[in-house]
Amino acid sequence: MEEDWNLFERIRDREQVLIFMNTALKQKAPFIGYGQRITIIFNMYSLWDLSDSSTQKAQQAFYELEDRLISRMKDKGYALYAGRISSHNKMEMYFYAKDDWDWEREMKRILLDFPNFRYYFSMHLDVDWSFYLEEMAPSPLEEQWMRNAKIAYALKRRGDNLEKAREVQHWLHFPDSTRMDEMKSKVGPLGYRVIVSELDTTRQVEPYVLHLSKLHTLDVPTVNAVTKELFVLASEVGGTYDGWGTRLILKFPAKLRAHLKRVCSKMIAAFK
Missing domain, CATH: 3.30.70 (Alpha-Beta Plaits)
Incomplete structure (x- = not known):
C-alpha cells in the first residue's frame, strides 16, 4: 500500500x-x-x-x-x-x-x-x-503547511540553521494585473520586497506572477505564519500563493564537513 x-x-x-x-x-x-x-x-x-x-x-x-x-x-x-x-x-x-x-x-x-x-x-x-x-484531509492551506514541514526538515537534515534569518523568496499568481497590484499594495507595509511583477505568457491560468522576498527564519511555526499571511491575502484579492524557496545556511559543523569533503575530493582527484 x-x-x-x-x-x-x-x-x-x-x-x-x-x-x-x-x-x-x-x-x-x-x-x-x-x-x-x-x-x-x-x-x-x-x-x-x-x-x-x-x-x-x-x-x-x-x-x-x-x-x-x-x-x-x-x-x-x-x-x-x-x-x-x-x-x-x-x-x-x-x-x-x-x-x-x-x-x-x-x-x-x-x-x-x-x-x-x-x-x-x-x-x-x-x-x-x-x-x-x-x-x-488537509485544506489547501494545510497542504502548504505540510510542504513547509517537509522542506524545513529536509534542510535541517542537510545541516541548515533554521533559526538563522535569511532572504526567503515567495511566489504568487493572479488572473490580471489589477489583482496583482492590489496584492503589492497590501504586502509592502508588511515588510515584503517586490522582486518581480510581470506577465508570464507561458501560463494559461493566472499568468500574472508576483515574486516577493522577506527576511525571516525557517523554523516551521515562522514559515507557517508567513505562508498563511500570504495565502490569505492572495485569496482575498483572487490570487493564489504558489510556494517559497531560499538558500541553504549551514551550521558550523555542517560547514566543516562540507569543506573537508571538498578537500578530500580534491586530494583523491590529485592522486588519480
Whole structure:
C-alpha cells in the first residue's frame, strides 16, 4: 500500500491539534471492503505518570506502541492505518478495517499487550471514508503547511540553521494585473520586497506572477505564519500563493564537513 505521511496543525473545537495522516490514501479512497472505522483513543495522563511526568518520554512510549500496533494490524491484514490526531491529553488513532473483521474481540486481544495504557475504542460504519476525506484531509492551506514541514526538515537534515534569518523568496499568481497590484499594495507595509511583477505568457491560468522576498527564519511555526499571511491575502484579492524557496545556511559543523569533503575530493582527484 502506497504511503505518504504528513503532519500539520489545525484548530479543532478551539483546541490546537496535530494531524498525522497517510495522504496517499486520498487518491484511491474509499477502499471497497474496508468500511469499519475503528477509533482508539489513548489517555496521555497515564503515560505521563509512568514516564515521571516527562512529556518527551510519554510521547516516545506512545510512538513505540503506535509502531507495534500498526505492524500487528498490517501483518494480519486486518486494517489500513489512516492516521492520528494528537491533542494535549490524548492520542486518537484511526484505522479502516475489513468489513468482515470481528474487530471488538481481536482489538481486545491485541491491546492486552499494552496493559499500562489507558484507552478506549469504538467502531463506526464509514464505507464512504467520509471521516478521512472530509474531517482529516488537509485544506489547501494545510497542504502548504505540510510542504513547509517537509522542506524545513529536509534542510535541517542537510545541516541548515533554521533559526538563522535569511532572504526567503515567495511566489504568487493572479488572473490580471489589477489583482496583482492590489496584492503589492497590501504586502509592502508588511515588510515584503517586490522582486518581480510581470506577465508570464507561458501560463494559461493566472499568468500574472508576483515574486516577493522577506527576511525571516525557517523554523516551521515562522514559515507557517508567513505562508498563511500570504495565502490569505492572495485569496482575498483572487490570487493564489504558489510556494517559497531560499538558500541553504549551514551550521558550523555542517560547514566543516562540507569543506573537508571538498578537500578530500580534491586530494583523491590529485592522486588519480
